[in-house]
Amino acid sequence: MRDVSFQVRRGExxxxxxxxxxxxxTLLTAIGLVNPPTSGRITISGCPVMDGPRPLVNLRAFxxxxxxxxxxxxxxxxxxxxxxxxxxxxEINDASPRKARKRALELLxxxxxxxxxxxxxxxxxxxxxxxxxxxxxLANNPSLILADEPTxxxxxxxxxxxMELFRMVAHEHKAGVIVVTxxxxxxxxxxxxxxxxxxxxRPFAVASSNS
Amino acid sequence: MNLAIxxxxxxxxxxxxxxxxxxxxxxxxxxxxxIYQGLSEDALSFLExxxxxxxxxxxxxxxxxxxxxRIPWNLEDRVYAVTGVAKARAFVSHTIQREYQSxxxxxxxxxLAWPQDDGNVLPLIAGRVLGQAHYEMLADRTLGLxxxxxxxxxxxxxxxxxxxxxxxxxxxxxxxxxxxxxxIAIQYDTPGEAIRLEREAxxxxxxxxxxxxxxxxxxxxxxxxxxxxxxxxxxxxxxIMVNVAPGVDPARVAKVISGWSDVTVYFNNVQRELMxxxxxxxxxxxxxxxxxxxxxxxxxxxxxxxTLTLDKMHDIAMFKLMGAxxxxxxxxxxxxxxxxxxxxxxxxxxIGLWVFPFFPRRVAITSANLVQLALIVxxxxxxSSLLGIWKAMSVQPNEILA
Numbered sequence: 001m002r003d004v005s006f007q008v009r010r011g012e013x014x015x016x017x018x019x020x021x022x023x024x025x026t027l028l029t030a031i032g033l034v035n036p037p038t039s040g041r042i043t044i045s046g047c048p049v050m051d052g053p054r055p056l057v058n059l060r061a062f063x064x065x066x067x068x069x070x071x072x073x074x075x076x077x078x079x080x081x082x083x084x085x086x087x088x089x090x091e092i093n094d095a096s097p098r099k100a101r102k103r104a105l106e107l108l109x110x111x112x113x114x115x116x117x118x119x120x121x122x123x124x125x126x127x128x129x130x131x132x133x134x135x136x137x138l139a140n141n142p143s144l145i146l147a148d149e150p151t152x153x154x155x156x157x158x159x160x161x162x163m164e165l166f167r168m169v170a171h172e173h174k175a176g177v178i179v180v181t182x183x184x185x186x187x188x189x190x191x192x193x194x195x196x197x198x199x200x201x202r203p204f205a206v207a208s209s210n211s
Numbered sequence: 212m213n214l215a216i217x218x219x220x221x222x223x224x225x226x227x228x229x230x231x232x233x234x235x236x237x238x239x240x241x242x243x244x245x246i247y248q249g250l251s252e253d254a255l256s257f258l259e260x261x262x263x264x265x266x267x268x269x270x271x272x273x274x275x276x277x278x279x280x281r282i283p284w285n286l287e288d289r290v291y292a293v294t295g296v297a298k299a300r301a302f303v304s305h306t307i308q309r310e311y312q313s314x315x316x317x318x319x320x321x322x323l324a325w326p327q328d329d330g331n332v333l334p335l336i337a338g339r340v341l342g343q344a345h346y347e348m349l350a351d352r353t354l355g356l357x358x359x360x361x362x363x364x365x366x367x368x369x370x371x372x373x374x375x376x377x378x379x380x381x382x383x384x385x386x387x388x389x390x391x392x393x394x395i396a397i398q399y400d401t402p403g404e405a406i407r408l409e410r411e412a413x414x415x416x417x418x419x420x421x422x423x424x425x426x427x428x429x430x431x432x433x434x435x436x437x438x439x440x441x442x443x444x445x446x447x448x449x450x451i452m453v454n455v456a457p458g459v460d461p462a463r464v465a466k467v468i469s470g471w472s473d474v475t476v477y478f479n480n481v482q483r484e485l486m487x488x489x490x491x492x493x494x495x496x497x498x499x500x501x502x503x504x505x506x507x508x509x510x511x512x513x514x515x516x517x518t519l520t521l522d523k524m525h526d527i528a529m530f531k532l533m534g535a536x537x538x539x540x541x542x543x544x545x546x547x548x549x550x551x552x553x554x555x556x557x558x559x560x561x562i563g564l565w566v567f568p569f570f571p572r573r574v575a576i577t578s579a580n581l582v583q584l585a586l587i588v589x590x591x592x593x594x595s596s597l598l599g600i601w602k603a604m605s606v607q608p609n610e611i612l613a
Binding site: 063077092093 | 212217220525529534539608
């Protein structure tokens with residue numbers, strides 16, 4: 001990354017485009033507090049969390065309270081069913097099992113996969129898995145959701161559905177969403193589009209406010 | 212929610228198969244301890260039941276169990292005459308092997324001072340005690356004899372009138388109990404041809420000496436019935452068991468008897484130690500094998516848990532990315548290790564209960580052994596999980612993004 005500096009507001013959905021090797025995942029892992037930057041500052045929800053490579057907070061605790069992740073492969077835990085995959089994220093954040101279960105069920109209903117709550121990930125379709133992954137990412141009401149190529153393994157119809165899901169989630173849950181994607185097909189769902197090339201970040205286009 | 216249980220449920224058949232393997236290994240560890248204990252119990256099976264205070268044996272020997280001892284039977288009267296002695300009983304012990312129904316029958320012949328000792332202290336599971344002075348026997352069930360079986364030993368036939376359980380010698384041979392005269396007759400049974408050869412040898416020796424030529428009547432006597440060794444010779448027993456009168460100090464009685472120059476006296480606890488020392492080498496060997504097996508079990512469990520952790524590395528990275536604390540991940544691995552150990556232990560015990568009775572030697576599993584093994588399994592489970600935990604702690608959350 002070279003002098004990358006930008007902001008994402010709560011409720012905003014931002015796309016991050018760019019060819020392979022441009023530095024998109026590097027940026028995402030830095031924001032996700034997984035791979036520290038060499039220099040610079042990361043502030044999330046008004047709280048400075050990284051000063052260069054130096055963490056200013058307990059990163060794991062911060063991740064579980066303020067961040068949510070969605071990946072190209074849903075990365076659901078294979079030995080937990082759909083409900084438990086969401087529930088575990090809540091219990092990790094110290095929710096009681098009863099409350100965690102209730103909230104998990106609400107999220108699955110919100111995302112339209114409640115009827116598959118007792119199914120293991122291996123029996124879910126790609127789109128269903130991604131919905132469960134989004135529910136898990138939303139579990140602790142994060143300030144920021146980071147999605148790395150979430151539609152790469154899906155067909156265009158399902159891919160668009162997932163992108164629209166992000167828009168809905170961002171607007172209704174007031175979470176900022178950053179989506180790294182190669183997929184130009186559903187760019188109209190994003191509030192802002194950034195492009196990364198050779199480690200440099202620049203605006204790609206600004207979508208209309210009605211999209 | 213319990214992540215360990217859910218992971219196990221997801222791969223239940225693999226977990227169960229692994230537990231069976233661990234269980235079989237632990238069963239062998241348990242069995243080794245049982246054989247180790249069984250050796251001691253076999254060695255002490257008769258000694259513990261006699262409740263003798265003192266044992267009088269041949270001077271300088273560690274008899275009658277750890278070593279052969281031969282003392283005159285009439286020593287019983289001499290010992291009984293000592294002040295403070297309430298009971299003095301002769302005892303015979305020797306091992307023989309004979310053919311019975313076309314199979315070798317190896318037994319430890321024990322002579323009891325009937326009618327004082329008729330076998331009432333023995334653990335009879337069928338039949339009755341010895342009821343007459345000759346031609347009856349009590350047999351341990353390991354000998355494979357049944358009530359009413361007639362066994363030819365020496366020149367006589369003995370009927371099995373009682374069956375015992377758990378009465379075997381240090382070498383694993385079953386005990387057979389006879390009266391003292393019968394046990395001596397069995398021990399000193401001499402074939403007819405040997406008697407005839409000995410008679411002729413005596414005649415021949417006399418003819419070569421002046422004594423034989425000058426007194427021919429000696430040749431007749433040397434070969435006649437009166438010169439047969441059992442008739443003239445002193446009958447020997449293995450030991451005299453002594454019980455002192457109530458209120459009498461056994462040490463005082465022992466001091467008197469040990470002043471005699473032809474015998475050695477042992478207290479019962481010393482006799483016990485001599486017995487255990489006689490099987491010490493076997494016990495040490497088993498102990499070493501058991502230690503090796505425990506180490507091998509620990510290594511195998513560690514490798515299994517490490518492999519189970521490697522299978523979950525991606526999931527562990529995901530948990531870390533979600534912000535799971537280290538203790539959540541440690542608990543996942545440690546609980547699986549403990550469950551594997553517990554299930555293995557339970558299977559070891561269940562399978563062992565079924566299999567051990569078929570072993571040729573006694574496998575004595577005591578509560579102390581079970582508790583000891585449980586603690587060993589607990590320690591193995593915890594230690595073997597450390598490798599998996601170390602691996603889990605080393606995984607980075609960004610591996611999810613790789």
